[in-house]
Every structure is written in structure tokens, then in C-alpha cells.
Amino acid sequence: MDLSLLKTLNAERAARRAAILVTDMANGAQRLVRGGDDFHSDPLAEEFARRFRSGKSGLVQTDAGEAFLTVSVPAPRLVIIGAVHISQALVPMAEIAGFDVAVIDPRTAFATEERFPGSTLKADWPEEVLKDAPLDPFTAVAAVTHDPKIDDFPLMEALKTGCFYVGALGSRKTHGKRLERFAEAGLDPALLARIDAPIGLDIGAASPQEIAVAVLGSVIQALRKMPDAAP
Amino acid sequence: MTATDTLPDVLETAASWRDSGRSVALATVVETWGSAPRPVGSHLVIDQDGNFEGSVSGGCVEGAVVSEAMDVIETGTPTTLDFGVADETAWEVGLSCGGRIRVYVEPVV
Numbered sequence: 001m002d003l004s005l006l007k008t009l010n011a012e013r014a015a016r017r018a019a020i021l022v023t024d025m026a027n028g029a030q031r032l033v034r035g036g037d038d039f040h041s042d043p044l045a046e047e048f049a050r051r052f053r054s055g056k057s058g059l060v061q062t063d064a065g066e067a068f069l070t071v072s073v074p075a076p077r078l079v080i081i082g083a084v085h086i087s088q089a090l091v092p093m094a095e096i097a098g099f100d101v102a103v104i105d106p107r108t109a110f111a112t113e114e115r116f117p118g119s120t121l122k123a124d125w126p127e128e129v130l131k132d133a134p135l136d137p138f139t140a141v142a143a144v145t146h147d148p149k150i151d152d153f154p155l156m157e158a159l160k161t162g163c164f165y166v167g168a169l170g171s172r173k174t175h176g177k178r179l180e181r182f183a184e185a186g187l188d189p190a191l192l193a194r195i196d197a198p199i200g201l202d203i204g205a206a207s208p209q210e211i212a213v214a215v216l217g218s219v220i221q222a223l224r225k226m227p228d229a230a231p
Numbered sequence: 232m233t234a235t236d237t238l239p240d241v242l243e244t245a246a247s248w249r250d251s252g253r254s255v256a257l258a259t260v261v262e263t264w265g266s267a268p269r270p271v272g273s274h275l276v277i278d279q280d281g282n283f284e285g286s287v288s289g290g291c292v293e294g295a296v297v298s299e300a301m302d303v304i305e306t307g308t309p310t311t312l313d314f315g316v317a318d319e320t321a322w323e324v325g326l327s328c329g330g331r332i333r334v335y336v337e338p339v340v
Contacts, residue, residue: 001257001339003249010242025261028309028337057272059262068261068335070272 001030008032013072016136018052021070025059035073044069074138075100076164076223081126081154082145083110086169089212090142091119097216099140104129106150126154140165140219142199146174148181156182159191165222167196167215196222241274241285245339254279255339256300260287264315265330276339279304287334288314300336309337 005021009032012019018035022044035052039045047060047069055073059066078094080087083105094101102120105111111123122129130153135141141158143151146169155178158166168178175197182192200214201221241257248255258275260267268289275285275293277300287296292314299312315331 001337003246003339006242006246006249006257006339010246013242023335023337025311025335057270059271068259070259 005030005032009072013074016074016077016138018071018073018138020048020051020072023068023070024064025066025068026064074136077102077139078219079104079135079139079141079154079158081105081141081143081151082147082169083107083112083116083121083123084144085208086144086211086215088115089209090215091116093212093216094219095119097220099219102129102133104154105145126150126157130154130157135161135163137162137164139163140167140222142167142169142215142219144169144199144215146170148178152178152181155195156185156187159187159194165196165219166194167199167218169199170197172198239284241276244284245274245276248276248278249339254304256303256336257339258287258296258300258334258336260332261311261335262333263330264332267330267332269332275300277301277304288332292332292334296334296336303336303338307338307340309335311335 009019009021012034020033021030022033023030033039033048039048042048044060044062051069051071052073055071057069057071059068077100080090080101080103083103087103091101091103102122103116104122104126106123106125108123111121113121135157141154141163143155145151151168155166155168168175170178179192183189196218200211201217203214205211205214245255245257256277258277260269260271260273263271269286273287275283275287275296277283277297279301281297281301283293283297286293296312299310303310312334314334
């Protein structure tokens with residue numbers, strides 16, 4: 001491998017961008033395909049699209065012979081909107097399950113180091129935080145503040161950027177009003193149907209801790225049951 | 232921070248070793264059959280002195296890959312290695328788990 005190609009691949013990985021390194025197994029020739037590239041005219045376009053979703057590396061047969069695809073997709077991330085009681089349970093659970101976790105809440109009474117020791121806590125508005133750390137298809141968003149002023153923006157961003165999971169706390173009535181606001185804001189009805197609400201698996205969760213389990217279950221289900229997801 | 236973050240990143244290691252003037256080869260698991268310990272896409276980076284980071288198996292075949300990688304560094308030519316209990320070399324290097332793996336080894340130049 002060419003060192004400059006290796007460094008380009010590493011830079012993409014560091015920036016949480018998906019990339020595929022294509023290696024011709026017969027002659028060792030290599031090229032890099034980025035997730036954001038327009039590869040529709042590439043003979044391997046379908047294969048690339050499938051593997052960007054699954055994140056799985058593997059051999060493929062091409063007209064020119066055998067090629068190996070080294071697929072690099074970012075680690076799954078969970079962004080929790082709201083430093084509430086549910087989040088205090090959800091943060092450690094999600095970290096144990098292998099997620100990079102961030103909590104965003106502009107209400108400084110909630111977003112304290114004491115309530116969230118050692119975790120990635122941003123005591124600012126989602127509008128500000130997401131400027132520096134934008135959402136992407138390898139990120140799940142769970143909005144649990146109950147406050148539209150805080151929840152609405154990141155939820156709409158999550159839908160627009162194709163987050164693999166978008167969940168929102170609130171009753172069916174609250175969610176109905178939310179859908180009306182999002183429709184008025186011009187969001188595609190098909191996107192709105194992606195919101196998991198009421199949030200979490202239907203396991204009868206009652207306490208904040210149990211709701212955290214239900215939310216994490218939904219997030220993992222969305223991650224692992226995506227089309228072509230890794231087994 | 233996830234558990235895997237605490238381990239050195241193999242591809243970052245490969246680049247930093249090259250930057251510090253070491254000769255480097257990269258080994259990648261390209262195919263597995265049966266129960267293989269490391270998934271397709273796993274990497275092992277090796278330098279000219281046989282230092283290595285990462286894994287392509289559960290430690291069963293790393294030794295053989297490292298010595299082949301030192302040849303690859305010498306010649307500059309990529310190669311593909313097959314390991315498995317079905318191999319005649321099974322008594323020397325093979326996968327105790329009964330699986331088979333194919334490993335691509337290339338120089339980083």
C-alpha cells in the first residue's frame with residue numbers, strides 16, 4: 001500500500017467518514033472510495049453501497065478478477081438529547097454495549113459533571129454542539145427532554161442526515177403534535193415515520209432505568225437489523 | 232470511549248512506523264471459512280525486525296505471517312497466505328479451532 005493512500009484512509013477514519021479501500025488481488029493495485037463520493041458509474045457501485053451500509057469487508061469478483069474491499073465505517077455513536085434521569089442510566093449501559101456516547105443539554109441544572117461523571121457531556125444547545133460534531137448515518141439520536149425547544153432541532157437534523165436510529169420520548173399525543181410541527185417545517189412524511197415514538201422497545205418499562213434498557217434495545221435493533229447489517 | 236479504543240489502531244501504527252523510517256508490511260484477513268478467530272478485514276502490521284501489532288488469528292498463525300511479511304518487505308511484492316488444519320503444514324502452523332483463513336500481505340511503501 002502506498003503510504004499516502006494509507007494516510008488518506010486514516011484521515012477519513014479519524015473524521016468519522018466511511019471509506020472503502022479497493023485492492024486488486026491479482027496485481028496489488030489500490031484505490032480509495034469515500035462514502036461521500038459519487039460512485040454511481042463505478043462497476044462496483046452496488047457493492048459499495050451495500051458495504052457502506054453493512055460495514056463488512058470482503059472479497060468480490062469483478063470483471064477484472066478478484067478484489068478485496070477493506071470497509072471502514074465509524075464506530076456506532078449514541079447522542080442523547082437531555083441530561084435527565086433516564087440518561088443517567090442510559091449512558092453507562094450504552095458504553096458497556098460499545099457505543100461512543102454523548103449527552104447534550106443546555107440546561108446547566110441538569111447537565112452537571114456530578115450527575116454524569118466521566119461522560120461526554122455538552123452543556124449547550126444542540127444547535128451549537130452539532131455544528132462541531134455533526135450527526136451522520138452511524139449515529140443514533142435519542143431525544144428525552146420532553147421540551148420541543150431542545151428536542152426538535154436535533155430530531156429534524158437526525159432525520160435529514162440519515163441517523164440509523166431516531167427516537168423521541170413523549171406520549172402519543174405529544175408525538176402527534178411533534179409530527180405536525182415537523183410537517184409544517186417541511187420534512188418529508190416518509191422521514192417522519194422513522195421516528196421511534198413512544199421511544200424504546202415495548203417491554204412495559206416503568207422506571208428511568210427500565211426505559212433506558214428499552215431505548216438501548218431499540219438502538220441495537222436498528223443497528224443490527226439494518227438492511228445488510230453485520231451478523 | 233469504548234473498550235476497543237484502548238488498543239493501538241493498527242492502520243495508524245502502520246503509518247507512524249513508516250514515518251519513523253521503519254520498513255513496514257500490512258497483513259489483512261481477506262477470507263475465512265468455518266470458525267475463524269478474527270473476522271475478515273482484521274489487520275496485523277509488521278516491521279523489518281519482526282515487531283508487530285494487531286492480529287489475524289488468535290495467535291495461532293501470527294508467527295508464520297510475520298516471517299512471510301519480512302520477505303514481503305525485502306522483495307516489495309505482495310503475497311497471499313492460506314492457513315488451516317487442512318493444510319499439510321498444519322502440524323507447524325494452523326488454526327486449532329478448525330477454521331481456515333486467507334491472509335493478504337503487502338508492503339507499505
